[in-house]
Amino acid sequence: xxxxxxxxxxxxxxxxxxxxxxxxxxxxxxxxxxxxxxxxxxxxxxxxxxxxxxxxxxxxxxxxxxxxxxxxxxxxxxxxxxxxxxxxxxxxxxxxxxxxxxxxxxxxxxxxxxxxxxxxxxxxxxxxxxxxxxxxxxxxxxxxxxxxxxxxxxxxxxxxxxxxxxxxxxxxxxxxxxxxxxxxxxxxxxxxxxxxxxxxxxxxxxxxxxxxxxxxxxxxxxxxxxxxxxxxxxxxxxxxxxxxxxxxxxxxxxxxxxxxxxx
Amino acid sequence: xxxxxxxxxxxxxxxxxxxxxxxxxxxxxxxxxxxxxxxxxxxxxxxxxxxxxxxxxxxxxxxxxxxxxxxxxxxxxxxxxxxxxxxxxxxxxxxxxxxxxxxxxxxxxxxxxxxxxxxxxxxxxxxxxxxxxxxxxxxxxxxxxxxxxxxxxxxxxxxxxxxxxxxxxxxxxxxxxxxxxxxxxxxxxxxxxxxxxxxxxxxxxxxxxxxxxxxxxxxxxxxxxxxxxxxxxxxxxxxxxxxxxxxxxxxxxxxxxxxxxxxxxxxxxxxx
Numbered sequence: 001x002x003x004x005x006x007x008x009x010x011x012x013x014x015x016x017x018x019x020x021x022x023x024x025x026x027x028x029x030x031x032x033x034x035x036x037x038x039x040x041x042x043x044x045x046x047x048x049x050x051x052x053x054x055x056x057x058x059x060x061x062x063x064x065x066x067x068x069x070x071x072x073x074x075x076x077x078x079x080x081x082x083x084x085x086x087x088x089x090x091x092x093x094x095x096x097x098x099x100x101x102x103x104x105x106x107x108x109x110x111x112x113x114x115x116x117x118x119x120x121x122x123x124x125x126x127x128x129x130x131x132x133x134x135x136x137x138x139x140x141x142x143x144x145x146x147x148x149x150x151x152x153x154x155x156x157x158x159x160x161x162x163x164x165x166x167x168x169x170x171x172x173x174x175x176x177x178x179x180x181x182x183x184x185x186x187x188x189x190x191x192x193x194x195x196x197x198x199x200x201x202x203x204x205x206x207x208x209x210x211x212x213x214x215x216x217x218x219x220x221x222x223x224x225x226x227x228x229x230x231x232x233x234x235x236x237x238x239x240x241x242x243x244x245x246x247x248x249x250x251x252x253x254x255x256x257x258x259x260x261x262x263x
Numbered sequence: 264x265x266x267x268x269x270x271x272x273x274x275x276x277x278x279x280x281x282x283x284x285x286x287x288x289x290x291x292x293x294x295x296x297x298x299x300x301x302x303x304x305x306x307x308x309x310x311x312x313x314x315x316x317x318x319x320x321x322x323x324x325x326x327x328x329x330x331x332x333x334x335x336x337x338x339x340x341x342x343x344x345x346x347x348x349x350x351x352x353x354x355x356x357x358x359x360x361x362x363x364x365x366x367x368x369x370x371x372x373x374x375x376x377x378x379x380x381x382x383x384x385x386x387x388x389x390x391x392x393x394x395x396x397x398x399x400x401x402x403x404x405x406x407x408x409x410x411x412x413x414x415x416x417x418x419x420x421x422x423x424x425x426x427x428x429x430x431x432x433x434x435x436x437x438x439x440x441x442x443x444x445x446x447x448x449x450x451x452x453x454x455x456x457x458x459x460x461x462x463x464x465x466x467x468x469x470x471x472x473x474x475x476x477x478x479x480x481x482x483x484x485x486x487x488x489x490x491x492x493x494x495x496x497x498x499x500x501x502x503x504x505x506x507x508x509x510x511x512x513x514x515x516x517x518x519x520x521x522x523x524x525x526x527x528x529x530x531x532x533x534x535x
Contacts, residue, residue, distance in 0.1 A: 058535040063475070064466045067451065114531030121528070143419075143441050145450065148465045149477055152419060152441040153530040156427055159396060160403035160524050167404065183441070185392035186380075186420045191400055205392040205420070206382030210446075214382045224387055234390050 008032055024241040033178065033198055033241060037080070038087035038104040041137055045245050046091035046100065053089040055122060060084060060115045060147070069146040076107045084115040085140070088123045093135070094249025096256060099127045101136040103184075112184050113144035117154025120188060124161040127170055133255055134165065135248060137175045138189045142182015155187035162191045171255050173248065176203050176226070176235070194251055195235045196244070197226035203234075275459035277468050278444055280436035281415050285490035287497065289316055289331030289374040292414065295497030296504070297322060297329055303360060309389065312353030314345040314381070315425070317360040319369065322504060325512075328364035330357045330425055331374030334415070348381035349421060351394035357425045358398050365407045370508055373411040373425050378443065380421030395424040402427035403527070404520050408511035410504060412482070413437045413469075414489075429523050430507050431478045433469035434496070436488045439477070440467035477530060 005014040008027035015028065024044065025034040036044070042051050062069045077083065085107035091100050101123050103110040112120075120136070127134045143151040162172055174192030176185075178201035186205050189195075197203060204224040212219055222228050226238045239247050280286075293300050293316075300320035305311040317330035332349065335341035357373075364371045380391055402409065411428035417439030433439060442450075444462035449455040451464075472478045482499050489496040511519070 055535070058533055061532050061534055063532040064464065066464050114533045118531050118533060145442050145447055145465075147532075148441050148467065149439055149472055150475060150531055152423055152439075153477060153527065155396075155420065155423060156399050156403070157527045157530055159399035160527055163400045163403045164524070183420055186395040186424075187399060188396070190390070190393040190396040204387050205380060205395070206387065211382045211384065211387070215384065219384065223384065232388050232390070234393060 006034075008034065026241055031199075033200070035105040035139065035178065037106065038082065038102040041102045042087065042091070042100070044241075045135075045137070045248065046093060047095065050092040051089050051100070052091070053087065054126065055088060055119050056083055058083060058115055058118065060113055062146075063114075063150060064146065064148050066146040066148070072108055072146070080104055080106045082107060084119060085110045085112070086116045086119050088119045090126075090132070093245065093252055096249060096252035097132055098252055099123050099132050099134045101134070103137065103139045105139050108141075108144060108146075110138075110140035110184075111142060111144035111151075112140060112154050113147040113151045114154065116144070117151070117157050120154075120158045121161045124158070124165055124172070128165055128168055131170065133170060133252055134172045135175070136172065136188060136192075137177060138180045138184060139177045140180060140182070140184035140189075142184055152183065155183045158188045159191060162188055166193070169258075173251055175239075175244065175248075177201050179203070181205070181207055190234070196237055196239050196247065197229065197235050198241060198244075199226060199238055201226045203229050273459065274462035274465070274468055275444065277436055278438055278458075278462050280488045280490075281438045283488065283490045284336055286415055287489055287493040288336070289329075289333050289376065289414070291493055292331070292374060292497050292500060293318075293320070293329055295494060296501045297327070300329070304356070306352040306355035306359055308355060309352045312345075312350050312356055313343055314347050314349040314377070315353035315357050317357060322372070322501070322508070325508060326369050327372055328360055328369045329372045329374070330360055331414075332377040332422075332425070334376060345381060347377045347416075348379060349377065349424075350381050350383070350386045351389045351391050354380075354394040354398050354424045358401055361402065361405055361409075365405045368407060370408040370410070370511065371405070372504060373409065373428065375411055375413040375417050375422045375426050375439075376415030377418045377421045378416055379418035380424065395420045398424045399427055403523060406516035406520060408508065408514070408519060409523075410507055410511070412500060412503075413439050413478075414500075418443060427523075427527075429511055429519060429526070430480075432480045432482050432503060433472060433478050434482050434489060434500075435469055435484045437469055438467040439469075439472055440465050475532075
């Protein structure tokens with residue numbers, strides 16, 4: 001793909017990169033929201049130069065000696081220049097301090113193995129220790145198959161960390177982007193105190209193909225899309241990408257106040 | 264059997280044993296282990312999911328809440344039980360019963376045996392992911408002892424959703440995995456038929472999980488497996504439950520939930 005004229009993966013239209021940037025990486029022709037690298041997302045949401053990264057040196061191992069996993073990891077690290085599928089740290093959004101986690105589509109489709117679970121848990125524990133709200137921008141195919149049961153247990157670990165936050169009256173805001181499926185949806189994604197989704201994002205537990213195979217029929221139009229989840233009461237709002245920073249800023253502002261603070 | 268012979272047992276053979284249709288189900292175990300059992304029904308929100316059963320009774324002289332996935336033994340029963348694959352209301356029923364257990368100071372015993380959470384339209388509409396996530400969230404701080412036992416298939420999120428515990432055991436011919444061997448094979452090799460290789464790669468047997476420090480112990484099955492002798496399998500489970508409960512009942516609640524947090528906090532393998 002040309003770096004100067006990237007193509008919309010949906011309608012194939014080429015866009016001049018600076019126009020695309022200006023449009024928050026939304027295709028002006030078909031409205032498709034391009035999947036964003038974690039670093040681009042950080043720039044889009046956080047105040048200038050406010051992001052400080054956590055845990056840059058933690059690395060996945062291959063505890064199961066799973067076929068081709070090492071190669072996949074090496075390739076992802078090289079391509080993304082990230083240590084894993086989530087980038088975490090502290091930042092300010094519209095002046096309000098917060099911790100932030102952003103998942104990256106290029107790193108084994110944002111899947112959660114031991115390191116993603118650990119980085120998310122540390123992020124939440126840092127928020128707890130420093131009385132900060134947490135924001136997580138989610139993009140994930142689910143628990144990472146290549147780390148087997150260890151990946152599954154990250155769902156329990158991260159969910160327990162969210163519980164501790166909430167028990168101490170600290171909020172988590174989750175932003176579900178395309179796609180948010182499997183074990184990540186069924187843990188911290190759906191545990192946001194406010195849950196936001198980007199337009200038309202695929203959000204679900206089971207993948208659409210698995211459901212089709214199981215029930216042996218075609219799925220209805222719009223099934224498992226953000227607007228469908230909003231309609232079924234699973235989300236608080238669907239927010240356009242260009243409004244996201246401002247909505248998060250307002251959420252942080254409201255939650256920074258506690259007029260009735262007896263606990 | 265010598266050590267090398269044990270090593271030769273293939274993962275796929277254990278998968279087959281774990282799915283054996285003659286294995287005892289949750290209600291079978293309850294029949295052998297729990298006195299004065301009263302089954303309780305419904306999530307008070309939508310319906311009564313028959314893929315998960317739960318109720319109250321006595322383990323020896325200890326009042327307990329027991330919950331488990333329920334498979335059928337034939338096609339008719341399995342259709343009624345949805346093959347042990349729960350919808351959101353199943354997980355919500357389980358949580359309701361667990362919160363009742365906490366309220367009345369009863370320990371919780373969970374039997375895990377499911378191919379996974381049901382992948383269906385209604386399940387997604389009613390928030391399958393939310394139901395599972397919320398159980399993980401709430402169970403992490405329930406102020407009463409929880410023991411979970413994998414008695415067959417520990418199928419991914421659908422198993423995890425009722426298995427958060429202070430102690431986790433697996434019967435010796437059972438599995439617990441992030442994905443089914445068939446699902447894994449179709450992703451990896453575009454061929455669900457290569458399930459035996461996938462089963463090997465996933466490291467999903469009781470021994471594997473003990474090695475990775477995910478479970479606290481393995482309960483040996485009699486003879487060639489639990490399907491051959493329900494009663495003595497149940498006896499083995501009962502004695503494990505009683506000795507574990509006697510230990511857990513002495514721990515005060517804040518320590519108990521702190522230890523539970525640390526138990527899951529430690530799970531994962533990485534370098535830095």
